Amino acid sequence: xxxxxRITNLVIAGFSGTGKSLVAKEIARRLNWDFVDTDDEIVKQxxxxxxxxxxxxxxxxxxxxxxxTIRKACRQRQTVIAIxxxxxxxxxNYELLAKTGLIVCLEAKPETIYDRLFREAASSPETEVRxxxxxxxxxxxxxxxxxxxxxxxxxxxxxxHTDGLSISEVAEEVIRASRLLRxxxxxxxxxxxxxxxxxxxxxKEKAQSSIxxxxxxxxxxxxxxxxxxxxxxxxxKLGEKMKEAALSGRATIISDENVFSxxxxxxxxxxxxxxFAVNSFVLLPGEETKSMDSAIKIYDSLVEHRTERDDIIVxxxxxMVGDLAGFVAATFLRGxxxxxxxxxxxxxxxxxxGGKVGVNHPEGKNLIGAFYQPNFVLADVxxxxxxxxxxLTSGWAEVIKHGMILDKEFVQFLESNVSRLxxxxxxxxxxxxxxxxxxxxxxxxxxxKEREGKRTILNYGHTVGHGLEAATRYKRFLxxxxxxIGMMGAAKLSQRLGLLPSxxxxxxxxxxxxxxxxxxxxxxxxxxxxxxxxxxxxxxxxGVTRAMELDKKVKGKAIRWVLLDDIGxxxxxxxxHREDVVAVLQELVEL
Ligand SMILES: NC(=O)c1ccc[n+]([C@@H]2O[C@H](COP(=O)([O-])OP(=O)(O)OC[C@H]3O[C@@H](n4cnc5c(N)ncnc54)[C@H](O)[C@@H]3O)[C@@H](O)[C@H]2O)c1
Ligand SMILES: [Zn+2]
Numbered sequence: 001x002x003x004x005x006r007i008t009n010l011v012i013a014g015f016s017g018t019g020k021s022l023v024a025k026e027i028a029r030r031l032n033w034d035f036v037d038t039d040d041e042i043v044k045q046x047x048x049x050x051x052x053x054x055x056x057x058x059x060x061x062x063x064x065x066x067x068x069t070i071r072k073a074c075r076q077r078q079t080v081i082a083i084x085x086x087x088x089x090x091x092x093n094y095e096l097l098a099k100t101g102l103i104v105c106l107e108a109k110p111e112t113i114y115d116r117l118f119r120e121a122a123s124s125p126e127t128e129v130r131x132x133x134x135x136x137x138x139x140x141x142x143x144x145x146x147x148x149x150x151x152x153x154x155x156x157x158x159x160x161h162t163d164g165l166s167i168s169e170v171a172e173e174v175i176r177a178s179r180l181l182r183x184x185x186x187x188x189x190x191x192x193x194x195x196x197x198x199x200x201x202x203x204k205e206k207a208q209s210s211i212x213x214x215x216x217x218x219x220x221x222x223x224x225x226x227x228x229x230x231x232x233x234x235x236x237k238l239g240e241k242m243k244e245a246a247l248s249g250r251a252t253i254i255s256d257e258n259v260f261s262x263x264x265x266x267x268x269x270x271x272x273x274x275x276f277a278v279n280s281f282v283l284l285p286g287e288e289t290k291s292m293d294s295a296i297k298i299y300d301s302l303v304e305h306r307t308e309r310d311d312i313i314v315x316x317x318x319x320m321v322g323d324l325a326g327f328v329a330a331t332f333l334r335g336x337x338x339x340x341x342x343x344x345x346x347x348x349x350x351x352x353x354g355g356k357v358g359v360n361h362p363e364g365k366n367l368i369g370a371f372y373q374p375n376f377v378l379a380d381v382x383x384x385x386x387x388x389x390x391x392l393t394s395g396w397a398e399v400i401k402h403g404m405i406l407d408k409e410f411v412q413f414l415e416s417n418v419s420r421l422x423x424x425x426x427x428x429x430x431x432x433x434x435x436x437x438x439x440x441x442x443x444x445x446x447x448x449k450e451r452e453g454k455r456t457i458l459n460y461g462h463t464v465g466h467g468l469e470a471a472t473r474y475k476r477f478l479x480x481x482x483x484x485i486g487m488m489g490a491a492k493l494s495q496r497l498g499l500l501p502s503x504x505x506x507x508x509x510x511x512x513x514x515x516x517x518x519x520x521x522x523x524x525x526x527x528x529x530x531x532x533x534x535x536x537x538x539x540x541x542x543g544v545t546r547a548m549e550l551d552k553k554v555k556g557k558a559i560r561w562v563l564l565d566d567i568g569x570x571x572x573x574x575x576x577h578r579e580d581v582v583a584v585l586q587e588l589v590e591l
Contacts, residue, residue, distance in 0.1 A: 009074070009101030010178060012082045014153065015146050017113035017120075018106035018162055019170060024082035026171035034079040038069045038087065045069070067093060074100045089152045098155075104174050105156035109409060110143045112163045117142075157213075161442070180218055180225060216379075216434030217441040219353065221448040224373045228353065228441060230434040232426040234380040235267060238341065239274025242312065245375050247337055250277040250311040254298060254325035256285040259317040259343050262386050267316055267341070276312070279305055283321070287474070290320045290360050292368065298328045309333045315374075318344035318391075319351030323366070326357030330372035340377040344387055345395025346480065348379040349402065349436040354444035354455075371449050379437070381429050394480030396422075396515040397461070399432060401487060402439040404508060405457045408568030410435050411511070418514040457570040460562040461487030464585070467548035468521075471539055477524075484517035485524065485588060492584045493576060494563040504567050521589045541585045545578070 010033075012024040021037045028035035039050060042065045046053050053062045066087055073081045074096050081101065087093050088103070097103055108116070117138075135141045153159070158177045162170050214237070216230035229241065242251070251271050255264055260282045271278045281301050283289045313336060315325035322340055329338035342352040358369020384392060403411035413435070414421070420428045440458065447454035465486030469477055477485075491508050494500035509519045518524035521539065548559065558574045565571045 008077050010080045010174065011097045011101045011103045012080065012106060012174070013088045013097075013103055013156055014085065014106035015108070015113055015142075015149065016085045017116040017142075018108045019116070019167055020082040020106055022167045023106060023162075023170045023174065024080045026167055027174055028080040030171060030175065031078075031080070034076060035082075036073045036076070036079055037082040038066060038073060039082075039084045041069045041073075042066060042084075063090065066090075070096060086149065088155070089149060094152070094155060098157075102158070102178050103156040104177065105153045105159045106170065107153070107159050107161045108163050110139060110146060113142050113146070114139045158215075176220070176225065177218065180215075180227065217438035218445075219355075219373065219377075219441045220445040221355065221373055223448075226373060226376045228377040228379070228434075228437050230348070230379045230381065230430055230437060232380070232382050232430055234378055235263065235341070235383070236270060238267065238314075238339075238378055239270045239276065241376065241378060242271070242276070242339060243274055247312050247339075247375065248276070248310070250279070250305065250307060251314050252302065252305070252307060252311065253278065253280040253314045253316050254283070254321060254328070255280065255316040256283050256289065256318075256321055258285045259321065259383075263316060263343065263383060267314070271314070283324075285320070287320055287360070290324050292359055292361075294324055295328050295331075295359055298325075299332055302328075302332055307332070307336075309336055311336060312375075313338040314341060315339065315352075316341045316343065317347070318342070319347040322347050322351050323357050323369070324359055326355075326372055326374065327359050327369060329374075330357055330370040335372065338372075338374045340374045342377065342379050343383040345384060345392055345433075346398055348381070348384075348433050349395065350398045350440060352377045352379070353437055353440040355448070377437075379433060381424075381426070381433055384429070385424055390478060393516040394478035397480030397484040397487070397512070397517050399436040400508075400511055400515065400517075401458075401460050401483065402436045404487065404564060404567060405460045405562070405570035406439050406443070406568060407435075408566070410439065411567055415507075415511055415514075418511075422515065453572070456560060456572055457562050459560075460564075460570055461485075461490055463548055463559055463561060464489035464544070464588075467544040468539070470547035470550070471543040476528075476539070481518055481524065484512045484519060485521060487512065488519045489581075489584050489588055490561065490563055492587060493561060493580060494565070496580050496584065497563065497573070497576070499571065500564050500566070504564070507567060520587075539589075541582060541589065544585060545581065548581075 010024075010027060012020045012027075014020055021040070024037065025035050027033070042053070042062070043049060046065065048056075050062065053065070066084060067090065070081075070083065070087060070093050073079065081097070083093070083097070088097070160170055160173050160177070165173070214229040214231045214234060215227045217228050219226055219228060229237075253260075253264065253267060253271075260280065264280060264282070268278050268280060281298055283294055313325050313329040315322045315338065319342070322342060326338060326340070329336050340347075340352040342348040352374075355371045355373035356369065357372050358366045361367035400411070400414060403414055414432065417428050417432070421432055443455055443458055461483040463486065465479070465483040468482040468485060469479065488505075488509060491500060491505045495502055495505050512519050518527060559576065561573045561576045562570050563573050
């Protein structure tokens with residue numbers, strides 16, 4: 001395997017127990033590069049273990065040795081450097097490392113770190129027990145120390161979550177990321193516009209500018225690897241990023257009237273400035289538009305404009321536009337390049353991630369479709385400022401769902417930042433959307449075509465949710481509202497089955513409520529009365545269970561329930577009794 005030669009070194013950072021040293025060694029082996037572990041070097045130099053240096057000479061002396069070792073390592077070329085967990089906190093170290101290499105941070109949950117360190121200590125008793133494990137409550141200590149270092153780890157160019165991955169899988173991912181980060185790096189000619197003075201003053205920025213900071217995650221499928229860009233005010237970079245992805249020719253923007261009236265001319269201008277020929281196809285907003293009829297109208301227009309196979313479709317809008325435009329891109333001329341520019345929260349964290357495209361059939365939603373990945377996804381979170389409040393709230397349900405099924409720390413992040421997130425504070429909003437999109441990306445990368453059942457966990461809250469939507473003919477609930485109630489159903493079922501303590505159920509409820517989502521049918525009905533929302537209010541439990549059993553995910557067998565074993569940990573169960581389901585639905589009605 002070969003990494004782009006312009007990356008001089010690869011730096012592997014992160015907390016102890018994330019596998020830095022082994023991963024770095026494996027990468028060096030694969031790339032035929034040199035390998036340095038700064039902690040090992042220090043031990044060699046000092047002739048004693050690190051814990052002893054700490055005890056006898058103090059931390060200050062250790063940090064000085066560490067600085068020297070890092071300086072030396074940075075003078076090398078084509079070297080994979082594993083650094084100590086606290087090294088990056090030192091600004092001098094950080095600056096030097098950032099200048100000479102790509103910094104990849106390995107992440108792991110505190111529980112994983114604890115397990116790994118504990119196992120390591122148990123398997124090699126001759127090594128001194130790590131200071132972290134000798135305190136009263138090691139897990140808590142790991143949590144605290146990790147939290148205090150998080151802002152420094154966040155400065156890395158790339159982060160890889162290592163939980164559940166083998167050393168060779170992590171190594172593979174670092175190598176892939178380093179190639180991709182370079183592929184999407186701005187070209188040198190982009191620097192031309194800057195004054196030399198500024199350039200000279202800003203060496204660090206120059207080193208950093210070779211890496212695309214807008215990438216939130218990569219989606220990796222059998223056929224393609226592509227980035228998801230997330231950022232505030234990112235639309236401006238759309239043309240530039242399309243050129244970097246080697247696209248050229250005619251771009252057809254597909255959008256709906258709501259979104260196009262807000263962003264259409266801006267996007268047209270951006271694409272024209274980047275030398276694309278541009279035309280736009282604007283549809284009526286609403287789910288009814290996601291139809292074969294609309295696809296045919298778009299085909300007609302593409303034919304009329306003599307669209308060619310290398311031209312590009314740009315889907316600008318919510319999930320409705322994304323699904324429809326993607327379906328057209330997948331089928332016109334047997335497939336053309338396409339870009340997802342999601343503008344609703346649901347589209348940013350869910351619909352645009354994973355390559356499922358399609359249209360509705362009068363007999364059922366999403367019955368006609370394909371798996372067809374875009375060249376990239378670009379989410380400008382600023383566009384959410386114009387999204388209707390109810391749509392936005394509905395989208396938070398999917399964000400919370402992603403945390404609940406896979407990432408407890410992400411749930412904690414949401415819990416701590418509710419008010420800033422609901423106020424759409426740029427930095428936090430970007431972080432939340434990037435985090436949520438990354439969770440979905442991770443799942444779909446493992447199971448692109450939904451064959452291996454790994455994607456099933458994304459259906460958390462959706463069994464009851466779909467039942468509620470179908471039983472009310474998709475008129476009463478927005479999708480996320482039904483999913484929020486569905487998540488409460490699934491959590492309560494988990495509790496009934498002895499999987500989840502009541503505290504966790506309440507925690508999920510509190511979080512959903514703080515984001516303004518309904519958590520029971522009673523509460524939802526009361527809020528409808530207050531808001532004077534119209535629609536079919538009648539809902540019978542029998543109607544919901546019937547709709548659930550007809551749902552396409554059932555495959556004629558027992559329903560595969562996605563339940564929780566813990567916050568951040570989904571499990572799939574097919575042995576749930578109908579009585580339990582009915583009892584939980586009853587509870588949701590009465591609350
Ligand atoms: N492909 C997938 O994996 C996947 C996953 C989830 C959902 N979906 C699909 O996504 C669709 C739902 O997505 P949605 O909720 O985005 O619906 P949507 O596209 O209909 O958008 C909702 C409303 O918001 C408006 N809107 C969107 N962005 C806006 C903005 N920035 N400012 C102002 N208004 C804006 C739209 O015009 C529309 O009226 C459904 O068709 C669903 O099947 C697909
Ligand atoms: Zn959903």
